[in-house]
Amino acid sequence: xxxxxxLETVRDDSLFGLEEAVRAIQxxxxxxxxxxxxxxxxxxxxxxxxxxxxxxxxPDRFSAHLCHSAHARLHFLxxxxxxxxxxxxxxxxxxxxxxxxxxxxxxxxxxxGIARLAACRHDPAFEYEDDFLxxxxxxxxxxxxxxxNSADLPALLERWDAALEGGSDTYLDACRALLxxxxxxxxxxxxxxVDARLVRFQKLRRDxxxxxxLRKTEGALFMNGLAMLRLAELRGMDTRREYPTLPALAxxxxxxxxxxxxxxxxxxxxx
Numbered sequence: 220x221x222x223x224x225x226l227e228t229v230r231d232d233s234l235f236g237l238e239e240a241v242r243a244i245q246x247x248x249x250x251x252x253x254x255x256x257x258x259x260x261x262x263x264x265x266x267x268x269x270x271x272x273x274x275x276x277x278p279d280r281f282s283a284h285l286c287h288s289a290h291a292r293l294h295f296l297x298x299x300x301x302x303x304x305x306x307x308x309x310x311x312x313x314x315x316x317x318x319x320x321x322x323x324x325x326x327x328x329x330x331x332g333i334a335r336l337a338a339c340r341h342d343p344a345f346e347y348e349d350d351f352l353x354x355x356x357x358x359x360x361x362x363x364x365x366x367x368n369s370a371d372l373p374a375l376l377e378r379w380d381a382a383l384e385g386g387s388d389t390y391l392d393a394c395r396a397l398l399x400x401x402x403x404x405x406x407x408x409x410x411x412x413v414d415a416r417l418v419r420f421q422k423l424r425r426d427x428x429x430x431x432x433l434r435k436t437e438g439a440l441f442m443n444g445l446a447m448l449r450l451a452e453l454r455g456m457d458t459r460r461e462y463p464t465l466p467a468l469a470x471x472x473x474x475x476x477x478x479x480x481x482x483x484x485x486x487x488x489x490x
Contacts, residue, residue, distance in 0.1 A: 223274060225435045230270040237263035241484055254305035257295035261317045264288035264483060268320070269436045272469055282471045285324035287483035289333060292317030294480075296336035312338045312354040313346040316442070322361070323445040325473040327453060331365060334358035352379040353390050357446065360397060364453050372398055389415060393447055402456045409444060413462050416441060441465050449473075 236259055243256040250256040268284035271277045292315070299305050308314075315337050321330035337358050341351040356375045362368030376398065379391050389412040396405035420438035423430045441464040448465065451458050452473075461467045 225431055226270050226274045229266055229432055229436060230274070233263040233266040233270070237267070244484070252304055254295060254299070254303075254309035257291055258309050258314065260483060261288040261291040261295075261320075264291060265316060265320055265442075266436060269440055273436070273439055276468060278468055278471055279475075281469065282324045282475055283478050283482075285320040285471075286326060286329065286477045289317045289321035289324065289326065289329045290478075290480050291483045293329065293332050293336070294483075296333065300336055307342060308345045310338055311342050311346045311351070312358070313350050315354055315358070318354070318358060319442050319446040322449040323442055323469070323471065324477070325449070325471040325475055326477050327361065327365060327449070327473065329477060330361055331367060334362055335367075348382040349379060349388060349391075352382060353394070356394050357450065360394070360450060361453070364450065390443075397447070397450055397454060397456075400454055400456060402451075402458065405451055405456060406459060409447060409458075410462060413441060413444060413464060417463060439464060440469060445469055 240250070240256045240259040240263065243250040244260070248256075250259075264284045264287040268281045268288065271280035271284060295303075295305075295309075299310065315333060318330050318333040318337065321327070321333060337354070339355070341348045341355075352375060356372065356379065359368055359370040359375065360372060363370060363372060376391065376395055379388070379394075383391070389408050392408035393405055393412060396402075396408055416438070420434050423434055423438075425431065441462075444462065444465045448458055448470070460470065
């Protein structure tokens with residue numbers, strides 16, 4: 220199946236999933252009470268964002284759907300902070316892909332709202348510690364760069380290194396370079412991460428289902444990389460304009476107005 224056909228299917232499925240999630244939220248049913256409906260809504264908006272860029276070459280719609288993803292997540296986290304119930308698996312720091320989306324959309328203040336409410340502890344039942352530490356570091360790095368945090372970032376990196384038990388992680392190398400404002404080291408680590416991802420997606424078993432969709436969405440556009448480039452930009456570091464799976468078209472400038480906070484709930488009015 221061609222990439223365009225796969226992505227059109229992803230778009231249709233995401234619109235349907237979003238509509239179902241919104242209905243669950245409006246009914247306050249079991250999916251809403253567990254928090255799953257909010258995670259589904261954010262996920263669908265991310266997938267719609269990927270389709271907007273990869274199919275239509277529309278960075279405006281790409282940015283808008285990423286903002287919708289972030290607003291959905293922030294709304295959920297604010298509900299939880301006020302006492303709304305949620306299953307623990309939906310509150311893990313590694314579930315904060317909408318933080319990444321907000322950064323990629325050029326909305327650091329929105330990303331900060333998510334970072335402030337994100338989980339601060341690793342949940343071993345649902346996530347690996349090194350994965351948690353990647354997200355935890357990025358949250359606190361943004362807050363620190365924006366003058367809203369005093370976390371011990373070097374200690375987080377030391378903990379991450381210890382969690383690897385002698386292994387290596389190009390994400391850790393990139394985060395070290397961000398912390399120390401080393402543009403060349405950051406470029407090298409980001410390129411190594413891109414290369415490793417390309418190999419991993421190439422090894423996915425080819426099918427006409429989930430693997431193909433994953434390869435042609437997340438595999439084609441490196442969202443974590445876009446977020447890390449944004450953090451480098453906020454840190455005042457020079458970077459290349461493009462890397463493989465990080466096209467210039469996806470580099471949304473900071474300052475573009477975000478859509479209304481509640482717009483993520485009205486999928487029929489978005490495009």
